[in-house]
Amino acid sequence: MWQATDDYANMHILIVDDFQGMRSLLRDILREKGARHIDLATNGNEAITRLSAQAYDVVFCDFNLGAGKNGQQVLEEAKYRNMIGPACVWIMISGEKTADAVFGAAEFQPDAYLVKPLTAALIFTRLEKTWSKKASLLEIDQAMRNKDLPKALRACDDRIQTDKANVIDLMKLKGGILVSMGELGKAADLYDSILARRDFPWAKTGLAKIRLQQGKLDDAKALFESVINENPAYIEAYDGLAKTLQQQGLRQETKGILERAVKLSPNSTGRQKLLGDVALETGDLVVAEKAYAKSVASGANSIFKSPDSYFCLAKVKSAAGKPEEALRAINDLKKQFTGDNIAIQATIAEGVVYQENGPQAKAKEIAGKLRNVADEAAIQMSPTVTMEMAKLMLLSGGMYEKDKGLSLLQSVIRNNHYNPYICEQVQSVFDKADMSEAGKKLVESASREATELMDKGVLLTREGKLLEAINLMRDARKMMPTNVRLLLNTIYVMLLMLEKSDEELSLVEEVETLLAEVNRLQPDEPRGMDLARRFDKFKARVSA
Numbered sequence: 001m002w003q004a005t006d007d008y009a010n011m012h013i014l015i016v017d018d019f020q021g022m023r024s025l026l027r028d029i030l031r032e033k034g035a036r037h038i039d040l041a042t043n044g045n046e047a048i049t050r051l052s053a054q055a056y057d058v059v060f061c062d063f064n065l066g067a068g069k070n071g072q073q074v075l076e077e078a079k080y081r082n083m084i085g086p087a088c089v090w091i092m093i094s095g096e097k098t099a100d101a102v103f104g105a106a107e108f109q110p111d112a113y114l115v116k117p118l119t120a121a122l123i124f125t126r127l128e129k130t131w132s133k134k135a136s137l138l139e140i141d142q143a144m145r146n147k148d149l150p151k152a153l154r155a156c157d158d159r160i161q162t163d164k165a166n167v168i169d170l171m172k173l174k175g176g177i178l179v180s181m182g183e184l185g186k187a188a189d190l191y192d193s194i195l196a197r198r199d200f201p202w203a204k205t206g207l208a209k210i211r212l213q214q215g216k217l218d219d220a221k222a223l224f225e226s227v228i229n230e231n232p233a234y235i236e237a238y239d240g241l242a243k244t245l246q247q248q249g250l251r252q253e254t255k256g257i258l259e260r261a262v263k264l265s266p267n268s269t270g271r272q273k274l275l276g277d278v279a280l281e282t283g284d285l286v287v288a289e290k291a292y293a294k295s296v297a298s299g300a301n302s303i304f305k306s307p308d309s310y311f312c313l314a315k316v317k318s319a320a321g322k323p324e325e326a327l328r329a330i331n332d333l334k335k336q337f338t339g340d341n342i343a344i345q346a347t348i349a350e351g352v353v354y355q356e357n358g359p360q361a362k363a364k365e366i367a368g369k370l371r372n373v374a375d376e377a378a379i380q381m382s383p384t385v386t387m388e389m390a391k392l393m394l395l396s397g398g399m400y401e402k403d404k405g406l407s408l409l410q411s412v413i414r415n416n417h418y419n420p421y422i423c424e425q426v427q428s429v430f431d432k433a434d435m436s437e438a439g440k441k442l443v444e445s446a447s448r449e450a451t452e453l454m455d456k457g458v459l460l461t462r463e464g465k466l467l468e469a470i471n472l473m474r475d476a477r478k479m480m481p482t483n484v485r486l487l488l489n490t491i492y493v494m495l496l497m498l499e500k501s502d503e504e505l506s507l508v509e510e511v512e513t514l515l516a517e518v519n520r521l522q523p524d525e526p527r528g529m530d531l532a533r534r535f536d537k538f539k540a541r542v543s544a
Helices: 020-032 044-053 071-080 099-103 120-145 149-162 164-180 184-197 201-213 217-230 235-247 251-264 269-281 285-298 307-319 323-336 340-357 360-371 374-380 383-396 399-415 420-432 436-462 466-479 484-500 507-521 526-543
Strands: 012-016 037-041 058-062 089-094 112-115
Touching (some): 020 037, 020 120, 037 044, 071 089, 112 120, 120 164, 164 184, 164 201, 164 526, 184 201, 201 217, 217 235, 235 251, 251 269, 251 285, 269 285, 307 340, 323 340, 340 374, 360 374, 374 399, 383 420, 399 420, 399 436, 420 436, 436 466, 466 484, 484 507, 484 526, 507 526
Parallel strands (some): 012 037, 058 089, 089 112
């Protein structure tokens, strides 16, 4: 990568535009300044290929790239997949004079945007202004690319001491690094110290997100609301407030804040999906259908495209009495995604359509087919889809299917006993099946059983009985294979065992498997990332 004293000749630059004339214009302007390392991409997919192969210092990306990904989706994927670091300058180019409206509320913001027509003076003025700030992040960027967060943190602290001009940006970056390292207490202290001097919305939002992770819902709610009241366009605070309200069981309030958020930033696949979920729970089928349809449309070329959005769109169309449209959404699901689990998910959705709209014989037939694959499929599917499968079996199946439905709901509780929202959703399935009292007993017993097993493992660990704790947790995982807390506790105890004795190296492969499972279930789980770094340090020490 270029250094702060380097000229254009040492920069690696990517130009992304679907028009050859614009690519050539930018390339020629940059070459006149001395740039030598310039790559070109004609569309979004080609840009992603380039970004995955080369670390770029500067990216010029047009917003409209023809068919496929647009420029914003390329930026989102590049950041999500860590293809660009904090020192990369990303300049979005737009033919629209309303670019502020396009990018102002985007979660993945470019460093700058330029509105066509472009001139050399405009390009270099904006570029040089932006990279003057980015120069302070070079060492931090390199450490983060190498996944060495402790080194990135040290570099950040060093720069904070010497680079007073960019201290605010550096402190913001430091807070993010601390959170990624699982150092929530230190991150909270940092945000508190910043807020004592100035009321930055990013610092208050960062602190609110930590309070949410810590389960301090009232504190989180107050902080998020304060940010929104003072900065009505700060979209990240809306998402945090929605998650907080959802955990508090305030469905209508959650729906209201999400509706405000999608007006500001309508193209977020995940936010539209969440709005659809909450609207469906509150019985607002009109808002739910619109939100799911938008989630599907905005995710068509996005890294965040999810089969659950298609599944839920089919579900809400079925609930609205539109079985033909529901079946079309299911066909789209099968076209867009492949694999055995997708086929099962589509079958569940079809069963729901027939259960709600007829013929009932078809719903019963599908419930029977699903019974034999339900347990294995549930491990790979989201709790939402698993609950729909269980509901189908309870409402449309025979005796054996009903038993399997109960078993599936019990499994959902065991794997998510610490999540009150999911527990409430399971109870709602029982309510719809006219099994409210039986459901309450099952939810309580399954939750208690999972909690007691977890507590036993923690107690054995505290007593130093590590092997007993590991064996207990292995047995518990057979009963609740996707319980993230159990997986994290198991990894922690295994690491203690590995660090205590090099003779236990047989655990290494098991830890790798468990970490991969945590990453599949909750990719951004702070404790999981912290344990992964600890495991990497152990492997480096052993191999040295």
